[in-house]
Amino acid sequence: MSLTGYLSEYSLAEIFNFVQDGNKTGLLSIESDRCLSRSLDNSYYISFQTGRIMSVSHGHGLEYRGLLKMMEQRQWLSPEQLTGLSINITKLGQPLGTYLKACNTLDSSQLRLLFDAQVVANICKLFGDIHHGRFDFNPQAPLIYAEMTGISLHAKEVSLLGLRMLRDWSSLSAKLPAPTSMLQRVSSTLPDLRLDSQESKVWNLALGELSIAKIAEQLGINIDRVQQIGFRLCAIGLVNEILPVAIIKLIEHQSADSHPATAPISASFLGKLMGFLKKNN
Template identity: 40%
Template sequence: MAFVGYLSKFSLPELFQFIQEGYKSGLLTIRTLNADKTVTDKTSYIWLQQGRIVAAAETNENQGLLTLITQRGWMSQDKASKVFQMSPSTMAMGLCLKSQGLLQAEQLTLLFRAQITSQVCPLFQLRDGQFELTPQTSLPYAEMTGISIPATEATIIGLRMLRDWSALQNKLPDLTSGLTKKIFAKSEVRLEYSESQVLEYATGKMSLRDIARTIELSNEKVVQIAFRLIVTNLVEECLITTAPHKEETSPFADLNSTNAFGQKRIPQTQPTPLTTKVSSQLSNNNSHSLSGTNKLLEPALDSSPKAAVSKSFLHNLVGFLQSKAAS
């Protein structure tokens, strides 16, 4: 059963991610749509095997690879066709020509790269298109070089070349989000330096805005790199939570704050005027004698209540003095 949808709902990076994770095989057909959802003449064909792209062409007539070979002047179309027809029926044309010494490994790499860059990469800028994934389709050996790549590797190649991201704008992660590495995530893609930098900070503790500031890249660039890492199954987007503010526990923390009536709050511990005066005097003049310090304490001594003197004590004192005078 064919899987049919629209790129406006299911973007090409997400589609390739689905294909690779599900080890899908078959033929992926993408038809470009106009603004009114009508199909244009532009159609692309991508052949898949176990989640990997094995060939791509703009027609389904098995002539794409032959055209690339003859355009480069490496061989005539008739000669390549005759050699291929004599090869086993399940052998890719590229490997067939290489086995006969007509093409080198480097030439096969260039041919396959041309298929990806010319037929697959331009599809990432489509605002809309209709896709159809048809399983159980025979492999197009006449279009195959013998080289294949994971679908998500084609994604990261296409996104690196993308200049206009407007078609994917609503798919990009938010600047306030973070990234976490996927456990057991493995990738055959060789990352660029900036991609490795962003991956290094995929700890779930820094937002994309903070990562951009740390590695000194623009916010836009870091968001695009983050999206590339997400759709290649290396990381996933996560929410960054802000730690709650810890209240000050110092007894003087609210010295300058006001209460509900707009009055200044008084700290719980406040020095007395006398203690403040003594401390200030000692700190300003260390040469004062102890007696000088005692003078500062006199107001406190005088302010204490005086002891009461009894009348009997005064009477006895007078008698004692009179007896002394008589003698």
């Protein structure tokens, strides 16, 4: 199933969560709203295989040989090797990094350096720089083996990395859980994700009993910090936000005034209303 929309509707973390939970394979294209002249300078292409991020290409579309260029800049390949790979790169039936490792051309530490520079650094930049634009997930797109090191990470783990590096949360302010909301764990056991110390503490208290404000007070952390952690944990599916009764009643009242009793309330309406309520809470 393809998925198309705008980052104003779904955050990157929510999109990544969708891909991992669905165990999906395909290509996610992110086009910043700054691409006014159809330039690809602010476009990203993220390859997924069974819910794991395999590669990130940036700036020059699917024909860009980014991984090969990184090897060239590091002088890890001879001119003859580069020429041969450039000619035959479209015929690869496996990740380029896996092929070069099997040929004893690159080792595991070199591939890890490439993966961190290509995937981790680009994802952190993407989370920090692009908050508005269009996205498209195409499950029919072919895998871009030429851009893959053979190393991968769960999409949710990459989301955590990207959100931890985020310094300006203004674009996500309407999506943050309200200070009066509570957090409820989805499961009593923590999945195989590496939470930092503050994330672990908030998850331990996410029992549906304490508000965000109370959790912040108990842990001695600023409320906005706990809101950000709460958003991260919600975005990757570890906790759910439980709205206070007053907000639920207001939503029900607004829904009754705005829609006939027989008409279902739309997701976009709920999203906009929740954003308004949180801003004015």
